[in-house]
Amino acid sequence: MKKEPGWIKRVFIDSHEYHKTMTSPERYRRFRRTLFLVMAITFLIPLIMTTWLSYYEYRSSMLSNLRWNAESATKTIETFLSEFQTVLAYTASGYTYEELIDQENLKKVFRRLKSNYPGVVDLGVLDHAGIQMAYAGPYDLLGKDYSDRECFKVVIANKIFIGMVEMGYRNVPHFCIAVSGFTSKTGQSWVFRASIDVTTLDKYIGNIGTGALSDIFLVSWKGDPQLQSSSRYFGAPLSPYPFDLPNNRIGITISEETSVQNDVVMTAVSYLEGTPWALVLLKHGYLYGKDWSFFKARLFFIVMVSTFLALLVILRITNLFVSRIREADEKRESMLAEIEHTSKLASIGRLAAGVAHEINNPLAIISEKTGLIMDLLQISDDFTHKEKIASQIKGTYDAVERCKVITHRLLGFARRMDVSLENININSLMREVLSFLDKEALYKGIHFELNLGASLPPIESDRGQLQQIFLNLINNAIDAIDKDGIVTLTTKLRNQNSVQVDITDNGKGIPQEIISHIFEPFFTTKDSGEKKGTGLGLFITYGLVKKLDGHITVRSRVGVGTTFTVILPTKTKLRRRTFDVESKGTDS
Amino acid sequence: MSKVKVLIVDDEKEFATTLAERLSIRGFETSAVFCTEDALALIHAKNIPDVVLLDLKMPRMDGMETLMEIKKYNPAIQVIILTGHGAGVPLAGIDRGKHGAFDCVMKPADINDLTAKIKQAMEKRQAILGKGEDV
Numbered sequence: 001m002k003k004e005p006g007w008i009k010r011v012f013i014d015s016h017e018y019h020k021t022m023t024s025p026e027r028y029r030r031f032r033r034t035l036f037l038v039m040a041i042t043f044l045i046p047l048i049m050t051t052w053l054s055y056y057e058y059r060s061s062m063l064s065n066l067r068w069n070a071e072s073a074t075k076t077i078e079t080f081l082s083e084f085q086t087v088l089a090y091t092a093s094g095y096t097y098e099e100l101i102d103q104e105n106l107k108k109v110f111r112r113l114k115s116n117y118p119g120v121v122d123l124g125v126l127d128h129a130g131i132q133m134a135y136a137g138p139y140d141l142l143g144k145d146y147s148d149r150e151c152f153k154v155v156i157a158n159k160i161f162i163g164m165v166e167m168g169y170r171n172v173p174h175f176c177i178a179v180s181g182f183t184s185k186t187g188q189s190w191v192f193r194a195s196i197d198v199t200t201l202d203k204y205i206g207n208i209g210t211g212a213l214s215d216i217f218l219v220s221w222k223g224d225p226q227l228q229s230s231s232r233y234f235g236a237p238l239s240p241y242p243f244d245l246p247n248n249r250i251g252i253t254i255s256e257e258t259s260v261q262n263d264v265v266m267t268a269v270s271y272l273e274g275t276p277w278a279l280v281l282l283k284h285g286y287l288y289g290k291d292w293s294f295f296k297a298r299l300f301f302i303v304m305v306s307t308f309l310a311l312l313v314i315l316r317i318t319n320l321f322v323s324r325i326r327e328a329d330e331k332r333e334s335m336l337a338e339i340e341h342t343s344k345l346a347s348i349g350r351l352a353a354g355v356a357h358e359i360n361n362p363l364a365i366i367s368e369k370t371g372l373i374m375d376l377l378q379i380s381d382d383f384t385h386k387e388k389i390a391s392q393i394k395g396t397y398d399a400v401e402r403c404k405v406i407t408h409r410l411l412g413f414a415r416r417m418d419v420s421l422e423n424i425n426i427n428s429l430m431r432e433v434l435s436f437l438d439k440e441a442l443y444k445g446i447h448f449e450l451n452l453g454a455s456l457p458p459i460e461s462d463r464g465q466l467q468q469i470f471l472n473l474i475n476n477a478i479d480a481i482d483k484d485g486i487v488t489l490t491t492k493l494r495n496q497n498s499v500q501v502d503i504t505d506n507g508k509g510i511p512q513e514i515i516s517h518i519f520e521p522f523f524t525t526k527d528s529g530e531k532k533g534t535g536l537g538l539f540i541t542y543g544l545v546k547k548l549d550g551h552i553t554v555r556s557r558v559g560v561g562t563t564f565t566v567i568l569p570t571k572t573k574l575r576r577r578t579f580d581v582e583s584k585g586t587d588s
Numbered sequence: 589m590s591k592v593k594v595l596i597v598d599d600e601k602e603f604a605t606t607l608a609e610r611l612s613i614r615g616f617e618t619s620a621v622f623c624t625e626d627a628l629a630l631i632h633a634k635n636i637p638d639v640v641l642l643d644l645k646m647p648r649m650d651g652m653e654t655l656m657e658i659k660k661y662n663p664a665i666q667v668i669i670l671t672g673h674g675a676g677v678p679l680a681g682i683d684r685g686k687h688g689a690f691d692c693v694m695k696p697a698d699i700n701d702l703t704a705k706i707k708q709a710m711e712k713r714q715a716i717l718g719k720g721e722d723v
Contacts, residue, residue, distance in 0.1 A: 360672030360695050361600055367696035368606035375613045404696050 032322045039314045044307060051303050058295065062266065062283075063254055070252045070268035070281040073208045073216055077279060078272055080204055081177070084117065084196070085160060089179045092192040097183040100125045100192065101134040103142075110136035119200025121174055126152060128188040137195070139170050146191075155180045156189050162275045164220045165198055165228045165237050173198040173237040175228070198237045201229045215282040221245050222276050233282065245269055245278055356407035363403050370397040421572065423458040424466065426491050426499055433470045434489075437478070445483045453492040459499055459570050465544045466568075472541040473503045473564050480507030480562060494567055501566045509558040518554065549573055591617040592710050595637035597627040597654065598670070599646045603695075607641070614703050623647070624654040631661060639690075639709045641702075644671040659688040664716045666690040666709035670697060 091109060092100075099105050110123045122137020130147025146152045155161035155178040163176045178193035205216050218228035225241035227234055234241060246253035249271040256266055268281040370393050377390050434441075434448055441448060477487045486506050494500040510518065519542040545552040549572045556562040594616045598604040604620035611618045619637070621627045624646055631637070640658060644651035655667050669692040690709040693702060 357673055361603070364672060364695035364697070365600060365603045365606065368603055368610060371699055372606050372610050372613075375610055379613065400696060408694060 028322055028326055031325070032318055035321065036314060036318045039318060040311060043310045043314065047303065047306055047310070051299060055296075055299060066254060066266055066268045066281060066283055067252050069208075069214075069283075070254075070270050070279065073205070073281060074252075074270040074272060074279050076208055077201075077204060077218070081162060081272070081275065084177055084194075085162070085179070087113070087117070088177055088192065088194055089160070092179050092181050097125070097181070097190045098185075101127075103134055103136070106134045107136040113194070117196075117200075119196050119203070121170070121172075121195040121197050124193050124195075126191040126193065128190060130191075133190075141169055144169060151176055151178055151193070152191060155191050155193070160274070164222065164276045165226075167238070168195075170195065175201075198229060205229055215280075217280055218272075218277045219245065219280050220276050221271065221278045225278075228277050241280070243267065359403070360407050363400055363407065367397070367400045367404070370400065421460055422463060424461055424463055425458055426456055426501065426568070427452040429463065429466055430470065430489055430491060430501070433467055433474060437471075437474060440478065441487075444478065444485075446478055446481065447484070447486050449486055449488040451488065451490040451492075453490075456491060456493055456499055457570050459568050460572050461548050461568060465548060469541050469544050469548075469566065470501070470503070472537045473566070476537060476564075477503055477505035477507070477562070481505050482507070497571065498567050498569050501568070502563050503566075504561060504563040506561040509560055510554070510556040510562055511558055515554060515556055519552075591615060592639060592706065593637040594618045594639050594641060594706060595627060595630065596620040596641045596670075597622075597624060597646075597651075598641075598643040599623060600643070610699055611703070611706075614699070616703075616706065624649040624651070627654060628657055628661075631658060631665070636662060637665060638713055639706050640665060640667045641670045641706075642667050642689075644669060644673055655689055663688065664713050666713045668693060668702075668705055668709060670695060670702075 091113065095105065095109070100109070106123055106125065110120070113123065114120050122135065122139060122141070124132045124137070124141065125134040126146055127133045130145055130149070130152045132141055132144045132146060135142040135144075151161050151163045159180050161176075161178045163178075165173050165175045167173060168176075174195045174197055176193050176195045178191050180189050180191050182189055201218060205218070208216055215232040215234075217231040217234070219225045219241045220228050225243075225245055227237050227239045227241055230236055231239070231241075246255065246269055251270070253269045254266060255269075266283050268283075270279045270281075271277075272279055373393050374390065374397065377386060377393070380386075430450070430452065434450075440446075474487060474489075478485075481487070488502070488504040490500075490502040490504070492500050492502075519538050542552055545566055545568075549569050551567040553565045554562065555565070592615075594608075594611055596604045596608050596611075596618060598607075598620070599622050601620075601622050604622060608618040608620040619630070621630060625648070627640070627642075642651045642655060642658075646654075651669060651671070655669070658665050658667060667689050669689050671692065672695040690712060691705050693705060
């Protein structure tokens with residue numbers, strides 16, 4: 001069962017198309033894009049999550065602090081109001097209505113109360129009709145009618161009342177706290193009320209530490225919200241409060257409001273029990289001495305810079321990575337092509353050797369039979385057509401000899417050979433090879449030019465096989481040029497580990513369409529006259545160079561000439577390695 | 589001087605008989621057999637050849653085994669491997685000391701080269717016999 005490719009392979013490589021488009025630009029563009037996206041997502045998700053968590057933690061911490069401050073302030077103000085209510089109720093219960101409507105008595109009570117609570121502006125006693133029957137304080141309010149005032153109506157009904165801040169008869173912002181009781185004689189209701197200066201509230205609230213840029217104040221929740229105490233940002237008491245109050249009247253409600261002095265603020269609102277007030281604690285983004293908007297701006301800056309740098313690095317890494325992969329793919333493709341080529345040549349060589357071997361036996365029979373006929377003709381008397389028969393037999397024998405040359409060369413290439421290694425001076429070897437060809441060069445008027453590199457290191461190789469390689473190549477060069485041509489032999493150090501030999505002719509050159517076939521067996525361009533070739537020379541040369549751990553390439557331009565380059569290692573990996581491509585299982 | 593006795597061992601009958609005839613024309617006393625068993629039987633029957641032309645690849649018993657058998661029986665008999673197989677040349681050359689073949693010639697062989705080698709082999713045989721080695 002065929003295994004399904006993993007998701008990474010599916011994402012990065014379309015396996016069906018892989019080999020078809022192994023080095024196509026589109027594949028690498030796609031690979032680069034996918035790799036970039038995966039790396040960017042992999043990097044940016046943790047960054048975004050970390051940033052979001054930092055922001056969330058920061059915000060949570062700030063809101064907790066705000067909530068805690070608001071709760072604390074609410075309790076402080078509620079405690080003050082509760083305490084004052086208790087004092088007022090206790091005072092009312094300690095005197096009779098008649099005692100309290102005595103101005104002198106009321107003034108004594110007022111002085112005592114003011115000594116403990118300086119914020120108390122005045123005291124008053126209202127009868128059941130709402131007329132102020134007694135008054136102690138700085139204003140002339142005796143006899144004033146409060147019957148239509150909310151405070152009178154509510155306190156009669158609820159026994160206790162805390163009023164909104166108002167200007168009233170005093171024309172200064174104040175609020176009143178009132179309690180009601182019944183006269184012992186008539187059983188009618190009466191009211192004991194105290195006015196408290198708003199500055200008292202301001203002082204109380206001002207004592208609640210909330211931070212340098214914070215603001216804390218009371219707001220009325222009845223009707224349009226109005227300030228009930230002084231605010232740093234919104235002004236004096238009775239000024240309008242610009243934001244809506246929350247509907248939730250239980251606990252602390254925190255919200256983010258629009259700009260106050262071009263800054264976003266956080267508000268914590270708490271409704272004070274038994275009062276028409278809500279406490280508002282307002283904070284600029286402020287925690288641990290750091291400005292909220294500055295924090296957000298800095299966080300944004302850090303995220304942007306990190307993201308930009310990360311994307312830059314990812315882009316560079318992706319490009320580098322894809323380039324390396326592309327190079328590796330190209331090398332691999334080139335190697336695969338070379339392996340395929342070598343394998344093809346080896347297979348053809350093996351096949352050719354097998355065929356040559358099979359042909360050798362019948363060829364030997366033909367050779368012996370024709371030889372015998374020639375022997376017999378030689379020892380027999382003359383007869384009709386003897387000469388002609390001898391000539392025909394000689395032709396047959398010569399053809400067999402030509403076949404023999406081919407089969408022996410093929411078998412020589414394919415046979416098992418042990419390599420005899422020795423240290424060889426490549427320049428000396430080239431001169432030896434040229435000495436074999438002196439006469440032929442002289443006959444054809446060919447000139448050899450030698451550019452032999454100085455101080456070349458000796459190479460470890462097989463002398464006989466190197467001779468065959470260069471003999472073949474120089475012979476080819478000679479065949480490729482006309483009379484008076486030039487064959488240039490160049491030796492040089494390629495690098496510390498290899499030596500390069502170039503054999504260049506100024507012949508007619510090899511057309512591009514056939515240059516890729518020249519190392520294949522039986523491929524020849526020498527197809528006429530005395531130059532007729534077997535097509536095995538370069539094939540065998542290629543095999544020999546490969547066997548000696550070398551490398552052979554060819555460059556050619558039609559009409560200019562051809563250069564064969566042989567690169568040989570100075571130290572071969574060959575250690576009595578055999579080169580065995582002989583056929584198996586065939587009879588003699 | 590008696591003729592040099594040459595035994596040709598090759599499963600290719602046409603080749604063996606034709607070569608035997610050509611060598612006869614050149615003054616050798618030749619006989620041809622077409623399997624190794626017949627060759628060994630001939631030698632064991634005290635019909636000792638001076639030189640054996642031995643093919644390598646043959647049915648049942650190959651040339652190398654036969655070579656060793658011959659050398660074991662009579663080391664003075666000179667054996668020339670005559671094969672169409674590419675492995676023959678280096679094999680006989682490299683392992684000559686081990687297996688004792690005089691030389692190796694690839695098919696199709698030039699008759700003049702072959703007769704020259706037979707004569708050289710004969711000289712070697714005579715040298716061995718002259719030293720009085722146990723044959």
